[in-house]
Amino acid sequence: MDAFFASVALLRYPQLKGLPLVIGGGRRAPDDALARRFAGQPLADIPAEAFPLLKDYTGRGVITTATYAARQFGVGSAMGMMKAARLCPQAIVLPVDFEEVRRYSRMFKEVILEIAPQMQDRGVDEVYIDFTDVPGGQRQSGRVLARLIQKSIHEATGLTCSVGVAPNKLLAKMASEFNKPNGISIVHEQDLQSMIWPLPCRKINGVGPKSDLKLSELGIHTIGDLAARSRDFLVDRFGQSYGAWLHDAAWGRDDRPLETSSEPVSMSRETTFERDLHAVHDKEVLGAIFTRLCEQLAADLQRKGYAGRTVSIKIRDDQFKTATRNHTLAAPVDTAAAIRRAAGLALKRAPLARPLRLLGVKVDALIARSALDQADLVAAPPESSQINLF
DNA sequence: TCTGGGGTCCTAGGACCC
DNA sequence: TCTGGGGTCCTAGGACCC
Numbered sequence: 137m138d139a140f141f142a143s144v145a146l147l148r149y150p151q152l153k154g155l156p157l158v159i160g161g162g163r164r165a166p167d168d169a170l171a172r173r174f175a176g177q178p179l180a181d182i183p184a185e186a187f188p189l190l191k192d193y194t195g196r197g198v199i200t201t202a203t204y205a206a207r208q209f210g211v212g213s214a215m216g217m218m219k220a221a222r223l224c225p226q227a228i229v230l231p232v233d234f235e236e237v238r239r240y241s242r243m244f245k246e247v248i249l250e251i252a253p254q255m256q257d258r259g260v261d262e263v264y265i266d267f268t269d270v271p272g273g274q275r276q277s278g279r280v281l282a283r284l285i286q287k288s289i290h291e292a293t294g295l296t297c298s299v300g301v302a303p304n305k306l307l308a309k310m311a312s313e314f315n316k317p318n319g320i321s322i323v324h325e326q327d328l329q330s331m332i333w334p335l336p337c338r339k340i341n342g343v344g345p346k347s348d349l350k351l352s353e354l355g356i357h358t359i360g361d362l363a364a365r366s367r368d369f370l371v372d373r374f375g376q377s378y379g380a381w382l383h384d385a386a387w388g389r390d391d392r393p394l395e396t397s398s399e400p401v402s403m404s405r406e407t408t409f410e411r412d413l414h415a416v417h418d419k420e421v422l423g424a425i426f427t428r429l430c431e432q433l434a435a436d437l438q439r440k441g442y443a444g445r446t447v448s449i450k451i452r453d454d455q456f457k458t459a460t461r462n463h464t465l466a467a468p469v470d471t472a473a474a475i476r477r478a479a480g481l482a483l484k485r486a487p488l489a490r491p492l493r494l495l496g497v498k499v500d501a502l503i504a505r506s507a508l509d510q511a512d513l514v515a516a517p518p519e520s521s522q523i524n525l526f
Numbered sequence: 527t528c529t530g531g532g533g534t535c536c537t538a539g540g541a542c543c544c
Numbered sequence: 545t546c547t548g549g550g551g552t553c554c555t556a557g558g559a560c561c562c
Contacts, residue, residue, distance in 0.1 A: 140562095160530075198530050200562095213562090219527045259533085259562040344560045377536075378559095406531060446554085456529065460556060496531085 137244065138296045138317035140261035141201035144240050145230050147294050151184050156206035156227040158190055161197035161217055184228070191225030193217050196408050196493075200232055204317065240293055247292045251285055256394045264305050266394045277301060282320045306390035307332070309341045328388045333360030340385050347374070347382075362386035399504070400442060404450075405433045406496025412454045415488035422495065426483075427476060429497045434472035441505045443468035447478035450496035451486055458494075461486045468503050475499060 137143065141159040146152055174182045197217045209224035220227070241260040248255055252273070254266035265285070267273035273281045278301035289297055296318040300311025307323050310332065314321035323331055337359055338348045354373065356362050362370075363386035371379035384390065407429065413422050437443060447469070448462035461482040469475055479497050 196528085196530075198528095200530080214529085216527060216529050219529085222527070262562065342560070346559060375537085401534065402532090404532065408530060448555095458557085462555065464554060494530090498532095 137261040138298055139201050139203055140240075140295070141232055141237055142203045143295050144233065144237050146203075147240075148179055148233075148236070149182070149187075149230075150180055151182070152187065152228060154205060155184060155203075156209060156211075156224055157203040158199050158206050158211060158217075158220060158224075158227045158229050159202070159232055160200040161193065161195060161229060161231055187228040187230070189225065190217070190221045190227040190229050193221055193229050196410070202227075240295065243293050244289045244295065244297070247288045248285060251288060252281070254394055254396060256396060257398075264308065264394055267301065277322045277324070279320055279322060286318065286320070304388070304390040305392055305394070306341065306385060307388055310335070310339055313339070325388065329360070332388060333358060333363060333386075335359050337362055340382075342381070342385065347378075350374075359386050400440070400502055402444070402498055402500045402502060403433060403436050403440070403442065404448075404496055404498035405429045405436070406450060406494060406498075408452075408494045409492070412491035412493050414491045422492070425495060426479070426497070427472075429495065430476040430479060431472040433497050433499060434470060434475055437470040437499060437502075442499075442502045443470035443505055443508060444499035444502040445469070446500035447475055447482060448498040448500060449479050449482045449486060450494070450498065451483075451488070451492050452494035453487075453490035453492055455490065456493070457490075459487055462498075462500070464501070468501070468508065469499070470505070 142157055145157065145159055170182065170186060170188070173186070195217060199211060199213055199215045199217060199220055201213060202211050202220075206224055206227045209227070211220040211224050211227065217229070237260055245255065245257070245263060248263060248265060252265045252267065252270045254269070256264040258264060267278050267281055270281060275281070282299040282301055286297060286299060289295060298312050298316045298319045298321075300308045300314065300321050300323065302308040302311045302323040303325055311321040311323040314331075336348075336357060337343050337351050338345075340359065343351070350373075351357070351362065356365065362382060365383070367380060367383040370382050373379065374382055407425065409425070413425075415422060445466075445468045446462050446464045448460055450458065450460045452458045463478045463482040465474075465478055469478065475497065
């Protein structure tokens with residue numbers, strides 16, 4: 137989906153179309169005040185001048201999505217809001233409306249499933265679709281079906297998307313980036329040299345900043361450079377698994393099947409504080425946050441019907457150093473009290489000398505509740521046995 | 527100028543078992 | 545005398561993705 141979060145916001149506030157708009161910013165909801173000020177009026181009647189600007193933003197958030205108008209100024213996903221504010225102070229900021237985003241996510245996926253039932257979910261705004269057995273899926277190398285999907289999604293939601301068609305997921309993902317927004321791109325096996333090899337290695341889904349840096353230190357900048365190196369060379373420097381994978385990726389080889397369903401492995405909740413907090417000095421407020429995270433996580437698990445045996449905590453200090461500790465139980469848990477107790481044991485072993493900016497709780501090794509004997513779930517401990525760390 | 531939140535997968539060392 | 549090989553589980557960190 138093209139600039140998904142921002143596009144969803146523009147459906148609500150069409151008067152902002154064409155203006156630089158940035159979505160993100162964490163808990164703070166900059167349009168709360170707006171909603172109060174214009175209560176009772178149609179949202180589309182709120183003048184663009186009334187919206188909050190990036191230059192007035194203060195906080196620790198990052199950008200989730202920027203509109204194409206905002207991207208012209210060099211701002212983009214994952215950039216800190218304060219940095220973005222210097223690059224494009226006049227951009228309008230809106231928070232992510234998660235409920236609305238999830239609603240449109242379900243809508244566009246339903247449209248696709250009606251047309252092509254073999255679909256793999258890749259998060260809120262992305263899917264893989266198998267065209268193979270869809271009637272007409274091969275016409276004009278898939279262009280006809282791609283166009284039908286775009287048109288159907290647009291009619292149902294008002295949103296645009298970009299489609300890449302290729303022999304496998306790796307190439308299709310790259311192809312989908314070629315012609316944004318609202319584009320279609322087709323990559324055939326024989327296009328590898330002309331369309332894929334000139335691209336920077338970073339364009340491979342699975343090559344991030346660290347590997348990209350290491351590659352460029354080896355003089356490998358484009359995917360063609362990568363393809364020119366031997367498998368052994370790459371295995372020697374990147375390990376058996378990743379090295380061999382890099383080599384295959386450069387040659388456009390990918391035999392991963394489409395996964396139409398999957399079971400969750402972990403669930404977590406974490407929060408970055410508005411100001412750094414210290415384990416001793418801010419004991420009470422940290423303790424309250426800790427308990428709240430456990431309650432939210434338990435609610436998530438119960439709502440989705442899962443329990444897990446490994447409970448982890450995550451902390452990040454003022455120097456952005458992250459540490460995790462975990463505790464594995466004999467039986468899976470899904471209650472706030474049991475999670476809090478196990479997380480407390482893990483937290484006791486964590487380094488807590490420095491001020492903290494983030495605290496998180498995670499449950500791993502999940503098992504569907506339906507697959508569990510009720511008796512396997514650890515009963516909530518009595519109040520008196522709770523460990524109060526902070 | 528600091529850098530969200532929710533995930534998956536991989537690596538590597540150590541304990542422990544046969 | 546100086547010490548196997550294989551397997552599983554647990555723990556911690558890290559790369560990467562949306």
